Amino acid sequence: MPDLAHKKKPIIQCRNVTKTYVVGDHEVHALRGVDIDFYAGEMTAIMGPSGSGKSTLMNLIGALDTPTSGSLLINGEELSALSSDQLADIRNETIGFVFQQFNLLGRASALTNVKLPLRYSRKHITDIHDRAEECLKMVGLGERMDHKPMQLSGGQQQRVAIARALACSPAVILADEPTGALDTKTSIEIMELLVNLGKQGITVILVTHEQDVADYAHRQLRFRDGQLVSDERRSS
Amino acid sequence: MKIKVAFQSALESLITNPLRSFLTMLGIMIGVASVMAMMAISEGAAQQVDAQISALGANNLTIRPGADRRGGRSSGAASATPFTDKIVERLKQESFAVAVSATNRGSVTVVSGQQNWQTSLYGVNTDYFITQAWQTTEGRLFDEGEEKSGRAYAVIGQTIADTLFEGTNPIGQRIRVNNVPLEVIGILEKKGQSNFGGDRDDIILIPISTARNRILGADPTTGKHVSTMEVSVTDNYDMALVQSQIEDILRDLRRISPGDADDFRVFNIADFIRARSSTQATFGILLAFTAAVSLIVGGVGVMNIMLVSVTERTREIGLRMALGARKADILGQFLIEAIALCFLGGLIGSVLGIGAAKLAANLGDFPVNVSMSIALIALGASVAVGLFFGYFPARRAAKLNPIEALRHD
Numbered sequence: 225m226p227d228l229a230h231k232k233k234p235i236i237q238c239r240n241v242t243k244t245y246v247v248g249d250h251e252v253h254a255l256r257g258v259d260i261d262f263y264a265g266e267m268t269a270i271m272g273p274s275g276s277g278k279s280t281l282m283n284l285i286g287a288l289d290t291p292t293s294g295s296l297l298i299n300g301e302e303l304s305a306l307s308s309d310q311l312a313d314i315r316n317e318t319i320g321f322v323f324q325q326f327n328l329l330g331r332a333s334a335l336t337n338v339k340l341p342l343r344y345s346r347k348h349i350t351d352i353h354d355r356a357e358e359c360l361k362m363v364g365l366g367e368r369m370d371h372k373p374m375q376l377s378g379g380q381q382q383r384v385a386i387a388r389a390l391a392c393s394p395a396v397i398l399a400d401e402p403t404g405a406l407d408t409k410t411s412i413e414i415m416e417l418l419v420n421l422g423k424q425g426i427t428v429i430l431v432t433h434e435q436d437v438a439d440y441a442h443r444q445l446r447f448r449d450g451q452l453v454s455d456e457r458r459s460s
Numbered sequence: 461m462k463i464k465v466a467f468q469s470a471l472e473s474l475i476t477n478p479l480r481s482f483l484t485m486l487g488i489m490i491g492v493a494s495v496m497a498m499m500a501i502s503e504g505a506a507q508q509v510d511a512q513i514s515a516l517g518a519n520n521l522t523i524r525p526g527a528d529r530r531g532g533r534s535s536g537a538a539s540a541t542p543f544t545d546k547i548v549e550r551l552k553q554e555s556f557a558v559a560v561s562a563t564n565r566g567s568v569t570v571v572s573g574q575q576n577w578q579t580s581l582y583g584v585n586t587d588y589f590i591t592q593a594w595q596t597t598e599g600r601l602f603d604e605g606e607e608k609s610g611r612a613y614a615v616i617g618q619t620i621a622d623t624l625f626e627g628t629n630p631i632g633q634r635i636r637v638n639n640v641p642l643e644v645i646g647i648l649e650k651k652g653q654s655n656f657g658g659d660r661d662d663i664i665l666i667p668i669s670t671a672r673n674r675i676l677g678a679d680p681t682t683g684k685h686v687s688t689m690e691v692s693v694t695d696n697y698d699m700a701l702v703q704s705q706i707e708d709i710l711r712d713l714r715r716i717s718p719g720d721a722d723d724f725r726v727f728n729i730a731d732f733i734r735a736r737s738s739t740q741a742t743f744g745i746l747l748a749f750t751a752a753v754s755l756i757v758g759g760v761g762v763m764n765i766m767l768v769s770v771t772e773r774t775r776e777i778g779l780r781m782a783l784g785a786r787k788a789d790i791l792g793q794f795l796i797e798a799i800a801l802c803f804l805g806g807l808i809g810s811v812l813g814i815g816a817a818k819l820a821a822n823l824g825d826f827p828v829n830v831s832m833s834i835a836l837i838a839l840g841a842s843v844a845v846g847l848f849f850g851y852f853p854a855r856r857a858a859k860l861n862p863i864e865a866l867r868h869d
Contacts, residue, residue, distance in 0.1 A: 288782065288862045309786045316784020327779045327866070331476035343465045344784040388783070 234261035235395055235427050236285055241294035243280050243450075254280040256450040257294070262429060264395065267422040269438035270431045272447035278431050279400070281447070285429065286321060286398050287314040299395060316344050320389025320426075322418075324401035326381045328373040334360060334384045335369040341391045359387040363417060379410035386417060397421060399430040403437055415440045466792030469780075470800055473793070484765040485805030487758030488845065492806045492838045495751035496813025499834045501820065502744025504827035509737035513730045519558075520591055521703060523689040523710070525724050541723060542685040547713055548585065551689070551706065556697045561588035562668055562686040566676040570664060571636045572624040579620060581637060581664045583671020591690040594665070599631040599646030602667055610669035614642040617661035618650045635664075640674050642666060699728060752841075758805070759845035766798055766853035777857050778865025791858035798850020799843055806842030810835045 243255040255277045262268060262285075272278045283289045284296055287303060290311070296303040299318050306314065315321075320341075328337045338356040342349050349355060360369050363383040373381050382402060389397050399418060403411035419440055422428045430441065438444050439458075446454040474481045526540040543562075551560045564583040569576055586604045588594070594601070594615075602613045614635060621630050630644045651660040672678045672685070679685035693702050703726050710724055770777070777790055814830050821828040 283863050286782070288866075309788075312781065312784050312786045315782055321782050323866070327775065329776060329779075332472065336472070340780070341783040343468065344462070344780070344786075344789060392784070 232263055235264045235299060236260075236262040237295070237297040238281075238284075239295040239297075241281075241284065241291045241296055243277075243284065243289070244292045253450050255284075255291070258450075258452055260445065260452060260455070262396070262427055264427050265422055265425045266443055267419065267428045267441045268430070268443045268445060269441035270429065270445045270447065271433060271435075271438055272453075273433075275449075276447040277450040278447045280450075282398055282400055282429070282431050285396070286319050287311045312344075313346055316341055317347070317392055318395050320386075320392070320394035320397040322382070322385050322389050322397060322399040322402045324404035326373070326378075326385045326405070328381055328384055328388075330373055333370045333372055334365060334376070334387075337373070337384055338388045338391050341388060345392055347392075355391060356387075359390045360384070362390060363387045377410070378406050379413055382406065382410075382414050383417070386414075386421075390421070394426065396427045396429060399428065401432055402430060403432070403434070411437065462789055463792065466789060466796050469789075469793040470796035474797060474800060480765070480769065481801060484762055484769075485801045485808070487761030488755065488802050488805030488842050489758070489809040489812065491751065491755035491758035492809025492842055493813035493816060494754055495748060495838050495841075496810050496830075496834065497816045497820070498744065498747040498751050500814060500817035500828040500830045501826070502740065502747065503829035503831060503834070504817075504821070505740050505744065506737060507829050508827050509733055509740070513733055519693045519695065519697075519699070520729065521691045521693060521699065521706065521726055522729055523691065523706065523724060523726050525687065527721055527723055527725075541714070542679055542682055542687050543689055543724075544682050544686060545684040547710070548686055548689060550709065550713060551691060552587075554705070554709070556691075556693050556702045556705070558692040558694050559587035559590035560692075561585060561591040561690040563588060563688040563690070564668055564671050564676055564686060565688070566671070568637050568664070568675065570620065570624065572633065575624045575626075577620065577623050579662050579664060581666065581671065581675065583668035583676060584665050585668050587692075588665070588690070591692045595649050596646040597649045598629070599644070601646055601665075607667035608669060610667055610673055612640070612642045612670060612674070613645045613666060615646040615648060615665040616644055617648045617663040619659055619661040620664060621647045637664065637666075638675055642670075703728070755841060755845060759802070759849040762798055762802060762846065763849035763853060766794065766850060767856065770794065770853050770857045773857075774860060774865045774868040777860050778862050778868065781860070781862035782866060787858040790860075791854045794854035794857045795847070795850050798854065799846035802842040802846030802850075803839065806839045809842070810838055813838075 238258050238260045241255055241258045242253070245252045245254055258277075258281065270278045270281065284291055284303070285298070287298065288311075290296075290304045290306075298314060301314065303311070303314075329340070335353075335356050338359050339352050342352040342355055357366070357369060360366060363386050365380060365383050365387065368376065368380065373384070376384065397418070402418065403414055406414060415437060418428050418430070430437070432438050441458070443455070443457045445452060523543070525542050545562065548560050548562045551557055562585045566581050566583075568579060568581040570579055582588070586602070586607055589601050596615065597618075599615070601615055602611065606613060614637070616630065616635075624630070624635065625633070630647060633644050634641050635644060636642070648661065648663070648665070653659060666675070668686070691702075691706065693699060706726050707722060710726075711722065714723060716723065780790060814835070817828040817830065
């Protein structure tokens with residue numbers, strides 16, 4: 225990866241982002257002023273102990289939530305100014321989610337699972353079926369499109385989830401502990417798949433607490449107590 | 461909301477969970493089935509009543525001797541003096557009278573060959589055929605001359621023909637009624653069951669003079685007695701007015717002093733049937749209401765299971781939101797699930813209800829009437845129930861916070 229990647233215009237821009245939850249009668253400061261830029265094609269790992277604020281940051285970047293204060297721009301759009309419908313559209317068009325537990329619809333085929341985000345798209349996608357097939361082929365599951373999640377291994381299920389994340393051609397893929405439920409060998413396959421997506425220009429952001437998973441990333445961010453404590457780029 | 465996607469998601473979810481779908485629609489199914497069955501049965505009963513009224517002749521007044529005992533009054537009860545041919549002839553002169561029948565009825569044993577049968581024998585004048593709208597399928601009715609001269613003729617009902625003659629032609633054959641031989645000259649057309657449960661075809665009609673002279677016997681006090689009269693009233697006459705006119709004529713003829721009670725009764729059988737049918741209608745409405753309550757209970761059942769389903773599928777809802785579903789998309793999906801379940805339940809329920817009504821009709825031998833409009837109303841009602849009871853769970857699903865929903869297990 226060229227060193228100059230971070231000099232480009234950032235795809236996600238966090239400026240003094242805070243997030244405060246009210247639990248009962250006291251406030252929990254999950255994020256206390258975070259400034260980060262994420263650049264296109266740069267694979268970034270977010271690390272930190274639980275309660276450090278990394279999940280909160282992921283939720284904000286994923287447009288699942290809005291910051292309490294500060295500015296968060298995704299693809300040039302200010303998140304805190306958006307309605308819930310507009311946030312849904314951002315999630316659909318710009319973000320692809322990959323979860324630790326895959327979160328596939330258990331009774332639907334791999335193909336139907338991949339079609340899901342395409343159906344919710346406001347863009348007029350003429351052939352949902354073809355696009356879903358294309359995505360499954362990209363992750364190497366062209367032969368198992370009609371299988372249901374139960375008939376697939378954990379690694380294959382996570383590939384279906386990645387195909388689903390790719391369906392609407394997102395700029396960003398958010399992977400929350402993508403290998404957390406997989407064995408070592410399968411983990412390596414999944415990480416290589418994600419690295420490949422990064423090479424195609426997709427910004428892959430992953431949350432993990434495993435160092436060897438984080439080592440696949442070009443950049444490692446560490447959080448503690450709602451603040452960014454280190455930001456390291458791997459020298460290639 | 462993307463309607464097509466909502467439909468797609470809803471139907472996929474229903475098909476992939478057949479047991480849950482079936483259990484959810486069970487209540488609606490039973491509700492609609494009972495509405496349909498009840499409506500079909502009560503409509504059928506109403507139709508039967510209409511048919512009976514028209515068969516009886518809505519314009520007929522029946523006159524019987526004996527006091528009106530309503531209200532516990534029994535003055536004049538002793539005088540159950542029958543009417544006479546004279547009274548019948550007098551009433552025939554009135555302009556309101558199309559026909560005035562005279563009837564003497566008795567219970568007799570009829571014998572033909574080795575067969576014998578207990579039945580009702582009616583000694584009648586020829587006007588009886590008009591007031592009762594009797595016609596023959598075979599042979600003929602007796603005429604006025606034959607009636608007056610007391611010929612030993614009999615016109616028999618279909619039941620008698622079937623029982624005594626079993627396939628052979630009864631016309632011209634002899635039967636013996638209380639040991640009096642009679643010649644069968646006609647067979648009456650079939651009328652079926654009466655409103656009061658009797659078989660209207662289990663009947664023998666003979667000239668009233670023959671009945672008086674040879675079979676039922678004459679009343680020693682009055683001679684040519686008549687126990688029941690029936691007056692067919694010309695169309696467009698006010699029945700109540702005619703009734704009071706007849707009462708006046710009879711009081712005069714029977715010399716009842718002013719202030720004394722009538723020793724006869726004039727009544728309209730159609731009124732009795734109408735009164736009875738209005739009771740039936742009330743009963744039918746009550747049943748339909750009960751059934752409607754079960755439809756609402758079914759709706760509450762849908763709501764309950766949908767609420768459970770929303771909780772159970774919280775993660776799925778969170779996922780759909782993460783993938784870009786708007787609140788309205790989620791609302792639409794669950795609403796359509798509820799409506800589709802209720803519609804399908806209503807459809808299956810309609811079929812079951814109609815089937816149940818038809819089955820009951822076969823077993824219980826009463827008519828049912830399945831009308832398309834009731835089926836449509838029942839379907840419409842189940843869709844409305846789905847919309848109403850589906851909204852709350854659907855709104856709850858749409859209001860879920862995606863982050864919490866995704867974390868739910």
